[in-house]
Amino acid sequence: MDNPLNTQKEYQEYVNQKSPNSPILKNCFNAFWVGGLICSIGQIIMDFCLYKGIDKDISGTIVSIVLIAISAILTGLNIFNKIGKFAGAGSLIPITGFANSIVAPSMEYKSEGYIMGVGAKMFTVAGPVLVYGISTSIIVGILYLLINAAV
Amino acid sequence: MEFLCNLNWIELLKCFLVSGVLCVIGQILIDKTKLTPARILVIYVTTGVILGGLGIYQYLVKFAGAGATVPLTGFGYNLANGTIQAAKEDGLIGAFTGGLKASSGGIAAAVFFGYIASLIAKPKIKKQ
Numbered sequence: 034m035d036n037p038l039n040t041q042k043e044y045q046e047y048v049n050q051k052s053p054n055s056p057i058l059k060n061c062f063n064a065f066w067v068g069g070l071i072c073s074i075g076q077i078i079m080d081f082c083l084y085k086g087i088d089k090d091i092s093g094t095i096v097s098i099v100l101i102a103i104s105a106i107l108t109g110l111n112i113f114n115k116i117g118k119f120a121g122a123g124s125l126i127p128i129t130g131f132a133n134s135i136v137a138p139s140m141e142y143k144s145e146g147y148i149m150g151v152g153a154k155m156f157t158v159a160g161p162v163l164v165y166g167i168s169t170s171i172i173v174g175i176l177y178l179l180i181n182a183a184v
Numbered sequence: 185m186e187f188l189c190n191l192n193w194i195e196l197l198k199c200f201l202v203s204g205v206l207c208v209i210g211q212i213l214i215d216k217t218k219l220t221p222a223r224i225l226v227i228y229v230t231t232g233v234i235l236g237g238l239g240i241y242q243y244l245v246k247f248a249g250a251g252a253t254v255p256l257t258g259f260g261y262n263l264a265n266g267t268i269q270a271a272k273e274d275g276l277i278g279a280f281t282g283g284l285k286a287s288s289g290g291i292a293a294a295v296f297f298g299y300i301a302s303l304i305a306k307p308k309i310k311k312q
Contacts, residue, residue: 061212064208069204075253101297102297127256131294136302139302158221169234170267178271
């Protein structure tokens with residue numbers, strides 16, 4: 034009997050036909066556990082701060098600052114992009130992705146100088162995030178006041 | 185050491201599961217749509233602000249702790265929450281000052297460490 038996968042070309046077609054589904058599952062699995070792990074590290078830092086008797090709001094800020102500092106430095110050392118390639122959204126969605134989005138473009142455009150290169154390109158992705166986040170939050174605040182004034 | 189013995193594993197598991205699911209949603213958006221990572225980050229923050237403003241997201245924060253605050257939706261929640269708290273106290277001015285006040289630590293740290301990391305970084309040599 035003829036094996037349908039005899040020739041290299043047929044095999045390639047077989048692979049192409051079979052592969053589209055599996056990367057998404059694998060990507061989702063990697064995103065799940067890496068993202069979960071990053072946030073769990075955040076939770077442990079948070080628990081440690083609370084254990085030391087630090088106020089809850091300040092503990093939350095400390096968690097953000099520590100995670101941002103770690104991921105900014107890892108991006109600078111070219112380690113974060115390896116994690117990112119593996120984990121996809123797992124390292125993008127936590128606050129680590131925000132820090133990475135600041136460092137990665139500014140590193141790349143360093144040759145354009147410290148003002149228009151590093152200083153400006155830092156906000157290629159973080160800029161839109163801040164613009165839309167802050168603007169929406171101001172609208173939320175105004176709506177809150179309007180609704181409360183009406184009731 | 186005493187701190188490690190007192191770790192709440194149930195809380196940690198809830199945190200792991202919720203943040204994992206939030207990341208999987210992002211991964212599906214990356215793989216199934218043509219959205220760029222920048223757009224996904226904007227969508228996450230804006231969604232967090234809206235869910236925070238509607239008073240929904242705090243239930244997730246109560247349930248999952250850092251699992252809900254560390255993802256970018258949590259950053260949006262923080263903005264919305266700060267804005268509403270300040271609007272309660274200071275009215276219209278609060279709506280403008282509250283959001284950034286609540287998230288100032290994270291933003292300042294991102295700018296500062298981002299700048300430092302860019303300074304120490306050696307530009308990657310692109311492989312052909």
